[in-house]
Amino acid sequence: FLLAYWFYIDGVDTIIKMAVDYGMSIGFESxxxxxxxxxxxxxxxxxxxxxxxxxxxxxxxSSIFLAIGVYIVVTIWATMMREKYEFYVLAVAIGLVQGGIQALSRSYYSRLIPKNQAAEYYGFFNMLGKFAAIIGPALMGVVGLTMRNMLMPDSPSAEQIKAVGQEASRWSIASIVILFVIGAVLLFYVDDEKGRAEAEYLFKN
Structure with missing residues (x-):
């Protein structure tokens, strides 16, 4: 579960931290x-x-899966948005799931750990949260630079440079979907029953 959490929460934190930079890169006002x-x-x-x-x-x-799904839709929509109102709609959508996915992840994790060692396990959980938004920004940077180099024509005009920059930014934000997909796939394979059984065994022993 922790590996799944690390991937999808990295996507969540990347969206939060990079939203302003992305918005400005595609032409929105501060x-x-x-x-x-x-x-x-x-x-x-x-x-x-x-x-x-x-x-x-x-x-x-199931609710965590729903939140991940919303983030995937938001990320894909963000790559295509052109109007100011779309940015506000996406802000509402993110607000609806941002706190929920964090709280539910913590709640789900609590079922998989022994109660008498909760402090130690939550320490590790919180550490992963602190190390989130590492893969995402790096992925965005690599994808953005790669697409910029691929799309940039020889001897570009100022308008072409601006257009290519915006298109590269759209590709870079789209890459964050990968983190949500990996997180969802890993979460799908988490064995709830086995996790609870092991937690109960450790608690009793």
């Missing part, structure tokens, strides 16, 4: 981006509570 960030924060708190209820009703694991 004021628009600030408003979008405020929307994420405003929507995030109540949405996290709602997601908690959703986890109780649908199951924590």
């Amino acid at each position: 004021n628009d981006l600030i408003v979008a960030l405020l929307i994420v924060q405003f929507v995030g708190f109540p949405a996290a509570l709602i997601f908690g209820r959703l986890g109780e009703r649908w199951g924590v694991r």
Whole structure:
């Protein structure tokens, strides 16, 4: 589970940290981006509570899959957006799942660890969270530079340089989908029953 968590939470944190840079690279104004960030924060708190209820009703694991799915859709949409209102819609979508995926991941992890060693296990969990947003920015950088070099014509005009830069940025943000897909696949193969059984065994012994 921790490996799955590391991949998809890296994608989550990359989206959070790179959203402003990406928005500016495709031509949005800084004021628009600030408003979008405020929307994420405003929507995030109540949405996290709602997601908690959703986890109780649908199951924590299923709700995490839902959140990952939303992030995949948001990331793909971000590669195609042209209008300001789309950025705001994406901000709302991110706000709806950002707090939820973090809280549900922690809740799911609590089922897989022995209660008498929770502090040690959560220390490792939190450490992975701190090391998130490492693969994502690096992946974006590599993909962005690669696409820029591939798309840039010989002796480009100023307009061509701008257009290629924006297109390369769109490809770079699209690459984050890989992290969500890997995280979802790894999560799919997590054996809940085995994890709970091992946690119970360690707790009793």
